[in-house]
Amino acid sequence: MILTLPLLFFTGTFSPGHLPPPLLVSSANMRLDITEAVEAEISNFDTLFETWVATYRAAEDDAGREAALENRPTADDAVKNLFGLVETEPAGDGAFKALTWIMRAYTSEGMSPSAQALSLLAEHHIESEQLKDVAMNLSRGSAEMVPGLLTIAEKSPHHDVQGCATLSAGIILGKDPLTRERGVKLLEKVIADYSDVTHYDGRLELGKKATGELYVMRNLQIGMTVPEIEAEDVDGVAFKLSDYRGKVILLDFWGDW
Amino acid sequence: MYPHERSLVSEYASRPFAIIGVNSDKDREVLKERIIEESITWRSFWNDGSTRGPISTQWNVSGWPTLYLIDHEGVIRYKDPLRGDLLDEALKELVPLAEKALKTGSR
Incomplete structure (x- = not known):
């Protein structure tokens, strides 16, 4: 089977620990800065996902890969935590980052977190x-x-x-x-x-x-x-699709690449 | 795709079925060589040497290959995703209908 792994999860850096840092309060305007907490949350998930990908790649046969797929981590917890952070400061850069990440995340709940993220982006950004x-x-x-x-x-x-x-x-x-x-x-x-x-x-x-x-x-x-369709064939001879009426036609848009 | 298409061509050789291509390669001469090498026996429209040629543009094709299955009356019956087993099953349904129409018509 062909599996497309979402490479977008690899863009984050590894975090030193697994606990997000405490929220930072910027002294200039006393607004909560959630950016660091958002990045830590994303980075934690990246680590988790990367560990899983290594397991998947190490599987030796289809059965092993199938088993690994069953254990694919979902972003449910990360999405939940990120929504929590966004709530505290929905209009900031950190929230933008969190919301666009949620829209790409693989969650077990289908598309609804993405729709929720989109409506928050529309409201605050x-x-x-x-x-x-x-x-x-x-x-x-x-x-x-x-x-x-x-x-x-x-x-x-x-x-x-x-x-x-x-x-x-x-x-x-x-x-x-x-x-x-x-x-x-x-x-x-x-x-x-x-x-x-x-x-x-x-x-x-x-x-x-x-x-x-x-x-x-x-x-x-x-x-x-x-x-x-009326055009030349590869050899330069004009013909029409309707020349083949009466036959079942598999029309194939192809290229040799 | 080539092996599957070749096997369809031989499987339906004497029956009312045709593969018609719309080819978007750049170089016609190179393509002609490839057609011989790969035993591609089906006819193709030339899409003016580009994936953005007139036919694929009009048909809004943005992925290759893109397939349409058209019945003997010219009605679109299946579209992508149309792969492997699905395509085989669809042909088992449609080709006999074309044969039935041929018999009725020749009476």
Whole structure:
């Protein structure tokens, strides 16, 4: 079996001990600084996870790996502790770090901590430009993420962030036939208002992405008649997909790489 | 994918089934050599030498390979994820329907 390990958990540093340091009170403004406690919490989980990965890698056969998978640590405790810290100072940098970490964490409770984290980000960090990444990464998210995305789309002062949040919400809603019409409206809004926005160093253009998603929703759903393709083959001879009507066709978008 | 596709081609050789590719390689001449080396007998549309060519762009394809299974009437019946056993099962369902339609049509 192929297992993709979430490498993002390895980014933290090793902590000297397993107890988070006490909360530090900054003398300048007497605000609680939770950053250090957040980092310690994340680092503790990284250590735990890294130990488990070593066990997994040491397994000699599939049975051993299956057994190791059963013992994969979940981030439930870390997520709970981080939410506790965030509550004390939800608008600070430490909280931002904690919330974005929670959104990526593997927990046994499915996606709900992520949705909760997203709504806290929308409430307390709406000014952040980094919400662009947060929003874009959610284009494959679940329906639970839609309310948070719509809040961000509506309230963020940044055009880029609004566009990415609208796009992700549109893609998610468009996947489900029951909410497809709402998804279509949002994607049309992306094309109308956010076609100028790009992401990933220009490799993703929001208008083009939305156009592609709309095309899939309107033309490439199961039960629809396949659109015609008319082009040259590899040898330069023109042909049409409909030349093969009457046969079952496996249409394969491929490349030799 | 090649071994599975080759085995489908031979398994359904005389039946109403075709693999049609949309190829996004960069170099046509290199590809032609690879097609011979890998015994790729199925026909492919040329996507203008890019993963961002016109066909994959229109179809919003962002992962490779991406598969669609289309029945004899041109209706999309299955989409990714469409791998291994799932694909085999789907063909066992759809190819006989195409054969049935052929018989009815030729009467």
